[in-house]
Amino acid sequence: MVNLTIDGKQIQVEESATILQAAKKAEAxxxxxxxxxxxxxxxxxxxxMVEVSLKGKADLxxxxxxxxxxxxxxxxxxxxxxxxxxxxxxxxxxxxxAAEPLRQIAKELGIKKTRFAVKDPEEKCILCGLCVRACEQxxxxxxxxxxxxxxxRKVSTPFGEPSEACIGCTACAYFCPTGAITCEDxxxxxxxxxxxxxxxxxxxxxxxxxxxxxxxxxxxxxCIHFKTGECKxxxxxxxxxxxxxxxxDTLRDLEVGSIILASGFxxxxxxxxxxxxxxxxxxxITAMExxxxxxxxxxxxxKVLMANGEEPKAVGIIHCVGSRxxxxxxxxxxxxxxxxLKFAHLLGEKTKATIYDFYVDMRCxxxxxxxxxxxLLKEGTKFIRGRVSEINDLALTExxxxxxxxxxxxxxxxxxxxxxxxxxxxxxxxxxxxxxNQLAKKFNISCSQDTFFLERHPKLAPVSSFTDGIFLxxxxxxxxxxxxxxxxxxxxxxxxxxxxxxxxxxxxPITAEIDDELCSGCQICVGLCPFTSxxxxxxxxxxxxxxxxxxGCGTCVAACPSGASQQKHFRDAQIFAEIEGxxxx
Amino acid sequence: MSNGTFEPRLVGFLCNWCSYTGADLAGTARxxxxxxxxxxxxxxxxxxxxxxxxxxxxxxADGVLISGCHPxxxxxxxxxxxxxxxxxxxxxxxxxxxxEKERFRLEWVSASEGTKFQLVCNEFTEQIRKLGPLNLxxxxxxxxxxxx
Numbered sequence: 001m002v003n004l005t006i007d008g009k010q011i012q013v014e015e016s017a018t019i020l021q022a023a024k025k026a027e028a029x030x031x032x033x034x035x036x037x038x039x040x041x042x043x044x045x046x047x048x049m050v051e052v053s054l055k056g057k058a059d060l061x062x063x064x065x066x067x068x069x070x071x072x073x074x075x076x077x078x079x080x081x082x083x084x085x086x087x088x089x090x091x092x093x094x095x096x097x098a099a100e101p102l103r104q105i106a107k108e109l110g111i112k113k114t115r116f117a118v119k120d121p122e123e124k125c126i127l128c129g130l131c132v133r134a135c136e137q138x139x140x141x142x143x144x145x146x147x148x149x150x151x152x153r154k155v156s157t158p159f160g161e162p163s164e165a166c167i168g169c170t171a172c173a174y175f176c177p178t179g180a181i182t183c184e185d186x187x188x189x190x191x192x193x194x195x196x197x198x199x200x201x202x203x204x205x206x207x208x209x210x211x212x213x214x215x216x217x218x219x220x221x222x223c224i225h226f227k228t229g230e231c232k233x234x235x236x237x238x239x240x241x242x243x244x245x246x247x248x249d250t251l252r253d254l255e256v257g258s259i260i261l262a263s264g265f266x267x268x269x270x271x272x273x274x275x276x277x278x279x280x281x282x283x284x285i286t287a288m289e290x291x292x293x294x295x296x297x298x299x300x301x302x303k304v305l306m307a308n309g310e311e312p313k314a315v316g317i318i319h320c321v322g323s324r325x326x327x328x329x330x331x332x333x334x335x336x337x338x339x340x341l342k343f344a345h346l347l348g349e350k351t352k353a354t355i356y357d358f359y360v361d362m363r364c365x366x367x368x369x370x371x372x373x374x375x376l377l378k379e380g381t382k383f384i385r386g387r388v389s390e391i392n393d394l395a396l397t398e399x400x401x402x403x404x405x406x407x408x409x410x411x412x413x414x415x416x417x418x419x420x421x422x423x424x425x426x427x428x429x430x431x432x433x434x435x436x437n438q439l440a441k442k443f444n445i446s447c448s449q450d451t452f453f454l455e456r457h458p459k460l461a462p463v464s465s466f467t468d469g470i471f472l473x474x475x476x477x478x479x480x481x482x483x484x485x486x487x488x489x490x491x492x493x494x495x496x497x498x499x500x501x502x503x504x505x506x507x508x509p510i511t512a513e514i515d516d517e518l519c520s521g522c523q524i525c526v527g528l529c530p531f532t533s534x535x536x537x538x539x540x541x542x543x544x545x546x547x548x549x550x551x552g553c554g555t556c557v558a559a560c561p562s563g564a565s566q567q568k569h570f571r572d573a574q575i576f577a578e579i580e581g582x583x584x585x
Numbered sequence: 586m587s588n589g590t591f592e593p594r595l596v597g598f599l600c601n602w603c604s605y606t607g608a609d610l611a612g613t614a615r616x617x618x619x620x621x622x623x624x625x626x627x628x629x630x631x632x633x634x635x636x637x638x639x640x641x642x643x644x645x646a647d648g649v650l651i652s653g654c655h656p657x658x659x660x661x662x663x664x665x666x667x668x669x670x671x672x673x674x675x676x677x678x679x680x681x682x683x684x685e686k687e688r689f690r691l692e693w694v695s696a697s698e699g700t701k702f703q704l705v706c707n708e709f710t711e712q713i714r715k716l717g718p719l720n721l722x723x724x725x726x727x728x729x730x731x732x733x
Contacts, residue, residue, distance in 0.1 A: 553628055
């Protein structure tokens, strides 16, 4: 601990403290601009000047970054300190006359007008660099810095353009003491500059506007705090103190009677079809990206805009991307036709664009779907029947200049067409989710040819799997839309509840049994049973089967040298008779 | 034998969970395959006692197929591995009896592989047709007949 005097007041503070922190404890008021408790002090504005006497030597120091020393005598309002402070404030005023907190300090110091030349009466930035330090130390993005020198010095992103390093966190605006950096309230949140790309959002966010439960989560991959240990801005602004960085994934073992698999799907990766140009042309987007684009809480506030910020004049929707295609997935993904029609409708509602819809077959199979298709036909969407072969930007005429060219065979008029559009939406199909195969292994579920989980019977047991007590729901079993998923999920739940409600489990009747008279007690069967249902009874000298554990595979029966082990309904004699029977003719 | 061409008589022991369902799928999907195979359903390929195979050959089968789940997919965890072990041993024994090991086949067919079942049946039938009838009873075995 260090003892010092501030404005005649004796106080004791920690060795690491600065004069400013000590003054706060001594309740002495020192004006500051570029100081913020969570950011390293930099002493840029120099309005926190104080006079310090130590061992008979008096000096002017900036209080924000000067450490306390034993026996210091600090004068926060001495004539010499005030004079220095006034000069500094006057010079700052000449640079940033519009900065409100600066004018307040000037007023308190009795300054009416600066004697130096004012360059820009609207300027607010005092070049304190608090924003630069916050961006570097707190956010860890280092997206802004000082550029130029001398009188041209200013804070900016590289080349004054929206930076890729900027994560749009608005921390710079939050830290700016003079309000020189502003952010707008847009799309229901604060934005620092217009986002025009469909990249990731902030690291803490609600999964979607319709998320249930409506609770934000922290994306650890993107969060600054989990990289640098700094930031924690979300925790600082949360009044409820709900942000918890320590919370971790916990693994819990639950004992359950039945399991419903609903592991869902992943959208087909459009990059796998290079001819469609996804990833090469910015205005070729997938269905998921279009969903985000038209969403009212999306990056453009629901406006359909191209990468350059303009509204498209012509949009092409391409069906069956990765579906019904021998090269990728042979199956129909079922949902794409209808969501494509929805997109066409939304485009008609939100833009004046000409909408082209390239379909292979229009599959409007559900209730009210065909009617919706007819509505779109009346709304003027141009439907072209044919699989798109390629999307490129190779213009042949002046009209095609700067456009995306969709090449397609129009099978209804029997000719190959080139259709120039501004934006192309790829209606990607459905594929099993990422960890589908691991799940299949773990739960011993078979997969059908299209790699989705196989149900026990397509008509009689469409929600059961081959393993008792494991049921399937939703797109893990095959592509399906929301109504079908809800119906199947409901069925799966009732199957599971029926099991729980019965309170008892019906065992497979096809179990193995051992004839006491014939068993010699050789114990070959004991080692073979994968379910350890066979034990050796030492007293009787025979093997015994536990009926509750036996699943009835019959592997012990096949191995029994004395024929003592027999499988109900599949006895040796029965199978021998079968063999004789089928080979009679 | 009918119309002069040799029609092999094949016996298939199919596992209830994979191959039998796969064969069912081939049927419901109306896939056409050689009608020579006569199927016996067992709960698991591990249930197939070597005696069944010998019995089938004795009763006049020209070929025997055992078909189960793919390795790792067994409904009973490891029954198909036991079938694999037994198949290896029995193949050796059959050769000593004078029955070509090609007449005894083990295949993995999953419940979704109707096409594979079709392929296996057609292939196996063709293979046995080339080998000709087994004729265990008439000539005291094909082995001796070959030497004569």
